[in-house]
Amino acid sequence: MSLTGTPFFLTSIALLIVAVVLPLAVWSRIAGPRLVRTVARLLMLVFAQVTAITVVFVLVNNANNLYDTWGDLLGTGSHVEAAKDLGPDGMGGQQIKNRPKQLQRFRPADDPRMGTGVTMTDLRGRISGVLGEVYVWLPPQYNDPAYRNKKFPVVELLPGYPGSSKAWFGSLHVGEQLGPLMQRGTVKPFILVAPRTNILTGADTGCVNIPGKVNADSWLTVDVRQMIVDNFRAGDKPDSWALAGYSAGAHCATKLALSHPDRYRAAVAMSGYNDPALEPDSLAGKDPKLRIESNPMHILKSANAAGRPPRTALYVSGAAGDGYQAGIGLRQLAKRPTTVTVQQISALAGGHTTAVWRQQVPEIFRWFGTQLRG
Structure with a gap:
């Protein structure tokens, strides 16, 4: 999937929506020991941060066409x-x-x-x-x-x-x-x-x-x-x-x-x-x-x-x-x-x-x- 294409942009937006909605839907419903609940909530927060950063990167990359492919980005x-x-x-x-x-x-x-x-x-x-x-x-x-x-x-x-x-x-x-x-x-x-x-x-x-x-x-x-x-x-x-x-x-x-x-x-x-x-x-x-x-x-x-x-x-x-x-x-x-x-x-x-x-x-x-x- 191209880094500058519409599919990747829409995918990043969809993941961001999931990252926002998921904690709201399940935060208080997570079962299990306290450690398990804490780790699950921490992972949801990390996922939300990563998807937000990804959307910003995609917006900047699309505006300036810095990296075209994953190979270009990762070297x-x-x-x-x-x-x-x-x-x-x-x-x-x-x-x-x-x-x-x-x-x-x-x-x-x-x-x-x-x-x-x-x-x-x-x-x-x-x-x-x-x-x-x-x-x-x-x-x-x-x-x-x-x-x-x-x-x-x-x-x-x-x-x-x-x-x-x-x-x-x-x-x-x-x-x-x-x-x-x-x-x-x-x-x-x-x-x-x-x-x-x-x-x-x-x-x-x-x-x-x-x-x-x-x-x-x-x-x-x-x-x-x-x-x-x-x-x-x-x-x-x-x-x-x-x-x-x-x-x-x-x-x-x-x-x-x-x-x-x-x-x-x-x-x-x-x-x-x-x-x-x-x-x-x-x-x-x-x-x-x-x-x-x-x-x-x-x-x-x-x-x-x-x-x-x-x-x-x-x-x-x-x-x-x-x-x-x-x-x-x-x-x-x-x-x-x-x-x-x-x-x-x-x-x-x-x-x-x-x-x-x-x-x-x-x-x-x-x-x-x-x-x-x-």
Whole structure:
């Protein structure tokens, strides 16, 4: 039973009702020795406390899509089948163009709270060795005969940590918000893709490749990207691809876009950070070498020093102390053709929450419309 599904929520409510009604019905009717009666009543009180805590957890989890499965919550689920050393480009010497298309079967998303039009598939990453679900939402124009020959730009959506790949649709309501705007033409049509990012037990991968452990970078930037190109009318050039993330996902979006200007043209980072060590569970933050190499500031400095500033557009938003300074640091380093737009969010807007990020969805996709081409 999914932790974010309606069945689990209704089950927790039913158990809470039982936990409240049961003591009222049998408290004075419990027979037996005094010790037995005391233990029975204590167990009923403990059961009531546990069910109440469970309901609160379910409400918070449903609102923020933190944990999708029991394996995610308990740290028993791993989605890594292999983690070969794939080298600096994350390709392991392989060429995608030389491999047959990876055609996938898609089914309706397994959670109705994600809204209409969201489909999902289970993808086995041929390069990364990662196995995980990928959610896809197509714009209203995709099946319009007038667009039958058009290739659409794509935005990969990354949640925070912990976080479910459902979060952008279930908590930020990205499809429900953008569908009408795209239909009216006030936002350009995009294919939205939300791949699993919680792929390693009890750890934030930091979206890096670590030989022998995980190839999170290649999962997102090679396997997921190519699967979308193989299965949909999606552009395959950098000008057609972007990333968007919040919190830990914001760090990933910035890091991946700057690391791979040959794959992505733009990225949005909401309430993120540059130093991966700011996430205590980050594998990149715990490794001194990776901590430096995966910092977007370092990536940008190194590219500038080599005389190759990436042709990357960044949009960074956040409150003071929650992403804003990270954006300012990147903007100070940016040299053409790199551009960095920084948007300060009021400290009174609501804090580090999905409600704050949800409000920014229309604006960031209007910005994407100025950066990407189909």
